[in-house]
Amino acid sequence: MISDKCFFLDNIERIKTICARAGSIQIEFQNKTLQIRSKTDNTPLTEVDLMSHEIIVQGLQELDTSIPIVSEEGFEEDVTFNNFWIVDPLDGTRNYINKGDNYCVNIGFISDNFPIFGAIYIPSKNEFFYGINGQGAHYVFNDKSQRLKTKNSVDRTVLTSSAINQKKLDVLNALISNLEIEKISSAIKFGYIAKGLGNFYPRFGPTYEWDTAAGQCILEESGGKVVDSNLSRLSYNKNKQYLNKEFFAFSGDTSYWEGIITHLLQTS
Secondary structure (H helix, E strand, O other), rough: OOHHHHHHHHHHHHHHHHHHHHHHHHHHHHHOOEEEEEEOOOOOEHHHHHHHHHHHHHHHHHHOOOOOOEEEEOOOOOOOEEEEEEEEEEHHHHHHHHHOOOOEEEEEEEEEEEEEEEEEEEEEOEEEEEEOOOOOOEEEEOOOOEEEEOOOOOOOEEOOOOOOOHHHHHHHHHOOOOEEEEEEEOOOHHHHHOOOOOOEEEEEEOHHHHHHHHHHHHHHHHOOOOEEEEOOOOOOOOOOEEEOOOOOEEEOOOOHHHHHHHHHHOOO
16 A cells, blocks of 8 residues: 555655656756746746656656656646645746756655655755655755754744745744744755754745645654644645645744744734
């Protein structure tokens, strides 16, 4: 059964290879002239997104052809599953187009509304994060693996998207002394919190479940949390469009961050 942890343990190297194949295409094409078009949600789409999608889907199907794959570049609305792969082949496309290095590959697995596996690969840095339910989270670089554990102490570094509202930043500055804001595109922020490079990632604009699933598993397995606006664990299969509303990822003192979240939600 694919939802068994042994499946992911046995195949983690193959999944890492799938990510690296997609990542190599992304690196190869980043400095070339890209064909860019806008999707219905006004986010950009390039041929590299589609090539990455094809590489990942083919790779995952080679692991088990019976498991559905929900990918940003190939999903159907109104079609849902209980157990499925959920993929963002190129998370941070806008950053990628702008020649940045804050883009990544996300591969997660959802079982009964929650992620039980997650992998994030950062092609520009050859960094690989993964988490397996009940088996912890790991960071792999230069073929060396380390177990990830979040910081218990409250850091002053908050990771945000580049489009965060200034009013929200003002609230954070008022509540957190000596605040340091680091704006990073894509799900990389989950991995960095899991690695201890920050404590908090608030997200207010809409995202999709493939933006969060892999990172949530990695962060939770390292000791952190990802919650919705009700301070409940962020869940999946919430709707037929795979849409998230607000969510908050953090590590350290839960009561401290829940207080910050409450204040943020009260600010329009």
